[in-house]
Amino acid sequence: MTQLSGDDLQEFFSASAKVMTRSLIRELLKLTRRGGIISFAGGLPDPATFPVEELKQITVDVLTQQPQLALQYGPTEGDVNLKDQLITWMAKDGIQVTRDQILITVGSQQGLDLAGRVFLDPGDAVIVELPSYMAGLQVFRSYRAQMIGVPQDAEGMRTDLLEQTLARLRREGRRPKFIYVVPDFQNPSGVTMTEARRRMLLELARAYGTLVVEDSPYRELRFEGTSPPPLASLDREGRVVFVSTFSKTLAPGLRVAWMAASEELIRRFVTAKQGVDLCCPAFTQAIAAEFCARGHIYRHLPQITVLYRKKRDIMLRALEREMPPGVTWTKPEGGLFLWVTLLDGMDTEHLLRAAVEDEGVAYVVGSGFHADGGGKNAMRLNFSFPSEEHIEEGIRRLARLAKKHLPAATPSKS
Numbered sequence: 001m002t003q004l005s006g007d008d009l010q011e012f013f014s015a016s017a018k019v020m021t022r023s024l025i026r027e028l029l030k031l032t033r034r035g036g037i038i039s040f041a042g043g044l045p046d047p048a049t050f051p052v053e054e055l056k057q058i059t060v061d062v063l064t065q066q067p068q069l070a071l072q073y074g075p076t077e078g079d080v081n082l083k084d085q086l087i088t089w090m091a092k093d094g095i096q097v098t099r100d101q102i103l104i105t106v107g108s109q110q111g112l113d114l115a116g117r118v119f120l121d122p123g124d125a126v127i128v129e130l131p132s133y134m135a136g137l138q139v140f141r142s143y144r145a146q147m148i149g150v151p152q153d154a155e156g157m158r159t160d161l162l163e164q165t166l167a168r169l170r171r172e173g174r175r176p177k178f179i180y181v182v183p184d185f186q187n188p189s190g191v192t193m194t195e196a197r198r199r200m201l202l203e204l205a206r207a208y209g210t211l212v213v214e215d216s217p218y219r220e221l222r223f224e225g226t227s228p229p230p231l232a233s234l235d236r237e238g239r240v241v242f243v244s245t246f247s248k249t250l251a252p253g254l255r256v257a258w259m260a261a262s263e264e265l266i267r268r269f270v271t272a273k274q275g276v277d278l279c280c281p282a283f284t285q286a287i288a289a290e291f292c293a294r295g296h297i298y299r300h301l302p303q304i305t306v307l308y309r310k311k312r313d314i315m316l317r318a319l320e321r322e323m324p325p326g327v328t329w330t331k332p333e334g335g336l337f338l339w340v341t342l343l344d345g346m347d348t349e350h351l352l353r354a355a356v357e358d359e360g361v362a363y364v365v366g367s368g369f370h371a372d373g374g375g376k377n378a379m380r381l382n383f384s385f386p387s388e389e390h391i392e393e394g395i396r397r398l399a400r401l402a403k404k405h406l407p408a409a410t411p412s413k414s
């Protein structure tokens with residue numbers, strides 16, 4: 001069939017479509033379908049954590065007891081039984097909400113898109129972490145927002161630099177629409193924002209009259225230490241939009257996630273969602289609600305964290321053993337990722353093809369997580385999906401690649 005060329009179609013594309021970019025992570029995943037590739041690129045849960053037998057039984061029960069509801073269209077706002085379970089789920093972390101303050105979404109990515117759809121006009125400023133979640137940046141870029149990065153350190157986004165950024169924008173007569181953060185086991189760095197930083201961030205949001213989008217997909221995956229309170233639990237003014245998901249704690253294939261915010265904001269998000277997909281699948285919502293109601297989710301979490309803690313430890317030991325001097329990495333207390341920084345002058349984007357084709361190992365390049373184009377000598381590694389053996393071998397391959405491409409006059413380990 002004859003097709004119009006890309007040039008012929010250009011005049012039909014919207015300004016937003018012209019700035020959309022394909023997900024670097026999704027494109028990388030295609031590369032790793034090749035046999036023999038060890039992939040640290042995706043943010044995939046280990047399939048061994050999927051509660052298959054429990055889900056089988058619940059699926060049969062849902063189809064037996066409530067087929068007329070589970071297989072029908074549902075309300076845009078989401079299944080009330082699932083909302084009730086989420087009220088209990090969030091309350092354990094101090095987030096107090098009602099049914100009218102929750103919207104069920106198809107994955108947390110849809111929640112980020114709804115935030116962009118409701119809040120952003122072309123040219124609006126959004127403050128993000130450096131580095132920040134790549135798919136979040138992709139969403140905000142599609143709405144033609146100007147993303148302004150604030151560096152993080154081992155305690156999360158640097159609120160001293162955040163204050164400077166907000167003050168500069170105020171002098172320019174600008175106010176960011178929101179501050180976007182992943183405060184727990186951040187994607188990509190694995191860093192957790194301290195409670196002091198969280199409180200200061202909220203104070204700055206109040207002082208400068210902006211909102212906060214808190215993206216929290218990993219919070220439950222803590223291996224050690226104490227969890228700081230969610231920003232949403234500290235919020236007393238309705239400034240925080242809380243976005244979370246069961247993709248990392250139950251199963252991503254269910255596509256069950258949610259937003260929690262003030263009633264007024266939820267009403268706006270509901271209206272926006274009606275123009276996108278009308279409603280989420282009633283079937284998977286019913287399954288997730290029943291999984292929670294039977295207490296499975298609470299019993300399931302310790303099994304996940306034990307497995308992922310072991311894999312993280314294997315990766316940390318392998319990095320320590322294999323990597324040349326000067327290479328550094330984060331040591332996350334939970335989550336799915338850690339962040340490796342190579343020596344100055346090394347470019348992980350330039351090295352990626354050699355990594356895949358010569359060494360048979362894949363990662364995500366650091367520049368994809370930087371709104372300012374930085375992070376060229378960094379990479380994100382996922383430890384949840386690869387097997388323990390693949391973690392060991394994959395780090396050996398990455399270290400071999402790093403040693404081959406060390407800047408001149410840099411000593412390597414023997």
